[in-house]
Amino acid sequence: xxxxxxxxxxxxxxxxxxxxxxxxxxxxxxxxxxxxxxxxxxxxxxxxxxxxxxxxxxxxxxxxxxxxxxxxxxxxxxxxxxxxxxxxxxxxxxxxxxxxxxxxxxxxxxxxxxxxxxxxxxxxxxxxxxxxxxxxxxxxxxxxxxxxxxxxx
Amino acid sequence: xxxxxxxxxxxxxxxxxxxxxxxxxxxxxxxxxxxxxxxxxxxxxxxxxxxxxxxxxxxxxxxxxxxxxxxxxxxxxxxxxxxxxxxxxxxxxxxxxxxxxxxxxxxxxxxxxxxxxxxxxxxxxxxxxxxxxxxxxxxxxxxxxxxxxxxxxxxxxxxxxxxxxxxxxxxxxxxxxxxxxxxxxxxxxxxxxxxxxxxxxxxxxxxxxxxxxxxxxxxxxxxxxxxxxxxxxxxxxxxxxxxxxxxxxxxxxxxxxxxxxxxxxxxxxxxxxxxxxxxxxxxxxxxxxxxxxxxxxxxxxxxxxxxxxxxxxxxxxxxxxxxxxxxxxxxxxxxxxxxxxxxxxxxxxxxxxxxxxxxxxxxxxxxxxxxxxxxxxxxxxxxxxxxxxxxxxxxxxxxxxxxxxxxxxxxxxxxxxxxxxxxxxxxxxxxxxxxxxxxxxxxxxxxxxxxxxxxxxxxxxxxxxxxxxxxxxxxxxxxxxxxxxxxxxxxxxxxxxxxxxxxxxxxxxxxxxxxxxxxxxxxxxxxxxxxxxxxxxxxxxxxxxxxxxxxxxxxxxxxxxxxxxxxxxxxxxxxxxxxxxxxx
Numbered sequence: 001x002x003x004x005x006x007x008x009x010x011x012x013x014x015x016x017x018x019x020x021x022x023x024x025x026x027x028x029x030x031x032x033x034x035x036x037x038x039x040x041x042x043x044x045x046x047x048x049x050x051x052x053x054x055x056x057x058x059x060x061x062x063x064x065x066x067x068x069x070x071x072x073x074x075x076x077x078x079x080x081x082x083x084x085x086x087x088x089x090x091x092x093x094x095x096x097x098x099x100x101x102x103x104x105x106x107x108x109x110x111x112x113x114x115x116x117x118x119x120x121x122x123x124x125x126x127x128x129x130x131x132x133x134x135x136x137x138x139x140x141x142x143x144x145x146x147x148x149x150x151x152x153x
Numbered sequence: 154x155x156x157x158x159x160x161x162x163x164x165x166x167x168x169x170x171x172x173x174x175x176x177x178x179x180x181x182x183x184x185x186x187x188x189x190x191x192x193x194x195x196x197x198x199x200x201x202x203x204x205x206x207x208x209x210x211x212x213x214x215x216x217x218x219x220x221x222x223x224x225x226x227x228x229x230x231x232x233x234x235x236x237x238x239x240x241x242x243x244x245x246x247x248x249x250x251x252x253x254x255x256x257x258x259x260x261x262x263x264x265x266x267x268x269x270x271x272x273x274x275x276x277x278x279x280x281x282x283x284x285x286x287x288x289x290x291x292x293x294x295x296x297x298x299x300x301x302x303x304x305x306x307x308x309x310x311x312x313x314x315x316x317x318x319x320x321x322x323x324x325x326x327x328x329x330x331x332x333x334x335x336x337x338x339x340x341x342x343x344x345x346x347x348x349x350x351x352x353x354x355x356x357x358x359x360x361x362x363x364x365x366x367x368x369x370x371x372x373x374x375x376x377x378x379x380x381x382x383x384x385x386x387x388x389x390x391x392x393x394x395x396x397x398x399x400x401x402x403x404x405x406x407x408x409x410x411x412x413x414x415x416x417x418x419x420x421x422x423x424x425x426x427x428x429x430x431x432x433x434x435x436x437x438x439x440x441x442x443x444x445x446x447x448x449x450x451x452x453x454x455x456x457x458x459x460x461x462x463x464x465x466x467x468x469x470x471x472x473x474x475x476x477x478x479x480x481x482x483x484x485x486x487x488x489x490x491x492x493x494x495x496x497x498x499x500x501x502x503x504x505x506x507x508x509x510x511x512x513x514x515x516x517x518x519x520x521x522x523x524x525x526x527x528x529x530x531x532x533x534x535x536x537x538x539x540x541x542x543x544x545x546x547x548x549x550x551x552x553x554x555x556x557x558x559x560x561x562x563x564x565x566x567x568x569x570x571x572x573x574x575x576x577x578x579x580x581x582x583x584x585x586x587x588x589x590x591x592x593x594x595x596x597x598x599x600x601x602x603x604x605x606x607x608x609x610x611x612x613x614x615x616x617x618x619x620x621x622x623x624x625x626x627x628x629x630x631x632x633x634x635x636x637x638x639x640x641x642x643x644x645x646x647x648x649x650x651x652x653x654x655x656x657x658x659x660x661x662x663x664x665x666x667x668x669x670x671x672x673x674x675x676x677x678x679x680x681x682x683x684x685x686x687x688x689x690x691x692x693x694x695x696x697x698x699x700x701x702x703x704x705x706x707x708x709x710x711x712x713x714x715x716x717x718x719x720x721x722x723x724x725x726x727x728x729x730x731x732x733x734x735x736x737x
Contacts, residue, residue: 067414068640071400077412124663145641147401148629 059138096125202463205301210270210518230467236732252515269491272523295463328396350393360410550716562717568651570708577687584646613698
């Protein structure tokens, strides 16, 4: 690679900034479906608000990469990918937070179904990932521990 | 080791089921010289771990309480005293029985003498190399080498780097190494003649963006993830796994740009890549995960021939054979404080190990003469500090040690000193597993206090905590120790308490293990009431108080003779017949 990681990051910093602008645009410009899902305070309500009441199947074709124990609960790095054919949406929830829905990604055709984010977790709890594909829902769950820390060794 | 026929067949059965036969299994060589191994296989790998900067010979009592629950029930390393001897078929009262267990500890320690010391270890390493052919051997160090003594603290670990260079360490990984500042770590590693490997330490993305140093800017690896070493005709890949929870169990402020984790999927990917590209004759891992985490890692990752484990300080006499998707992995753990040298001879073929012979050799200082060059280096290192180190503080009225799941007599001294010197109702002390043992009648010197307390964040605190805060801390630490999934454990033992008793059910779930919390006078702890609590080794921010070694030294000087008659053990629930417990 002829370009160093640092330079590469600098080059894309501009485009990242424009993405950030989108994120702070007034809420009413966002689609109403997500408003309800993001505002729900219970996990099941948030899932229903996002996907309706479709049946959910447990899946081993969704990979969650996240620390078993978070180094910082305010900043938990999570990467989700899936091999489910025709995946059109990846949504991430955790009951640890006051609003369990953390993020939802639309997966376009020809896009690699892999997303990364950093999220806050108020306490030890599950990450719940739901993938929609062809009118069906698939779920994988993974626990992330958020500790008080400090007595190991 | 006299192995009964039944035990022999049982161990053979484990290995056989995993498609692997140990060469000569555990049978004794017939010689009374435990160091007379002879030769077998194609290569010899040696392993030290968690020496905690103990340059001089010491006493170290193995635990009588090392609980295994769920899948780990009755499984190595969760066997103590008679259960351990029986499992491995080791004769009671033998030299090896003394090395691996605390049975009849004081008498046996007086009989067999001190263990470890880098000058004695060097003699043993040289013998193991010389008789095998140096070019076909490697010495691996699992880390926790730069911390644990006054001299290491004052030299910021550099004395241990020099000692390891003299010893001939080829490859190492780390944990307490990261309790020095990043620039100190880098300076020490620049002086280290071997390779430092860690696949699970990366530079955080924002730090990389700001120009932080990395071994590989594209992958973010802080250090080389693995190294290939050529031993005679064979090429061996050595991967490193640093302690995955360093910035949680120790202060993140010393190494703010680095991020850790078990990263088992990265490990599988790396093993696959190394096997495909390098085509080594064997892939081994030096790990600071802790034994239970290593056993699970060996279950979920295929393609590693041997894991040389540390962190949990378990002196495990033989490798534990773990079957996995594509074969099997041997998992070892080589104790602590320089007490043991793990030696494995491997016969290689078809990209893996076809036979092995393992010995966890205790380093008996009386049987291995000190290596002159190493001793001279140690003497020179200690000379400027000798007066401070040898300062007498008190006499031990009873056996003092630390290791055990819930309490050790020396921890009780620390807790009592913290309460008394800070006028606190309650004290807390972390459940570290380092720290040496002191026999009754021995003079307790400042060096012993450093053995138990020396680190880069020794400051003490006194602050108000509610009863609920205290319960939350106990629950949090208990889960780090007893979570049924080892990937959620951090290692270490339960936080020690002074002035506070409790009941614990380790088999219960997170948040529900600890109850019946009481003050010294028997009064129940109230959730919303404030209590004055003293402690040390805070991970978050630096505490304002004096270093804990001053607190403990002042307390000991005042006491003159110190005797711990009864351990501050919690009441244990649901643990009957656990082979990891012997309270006799």
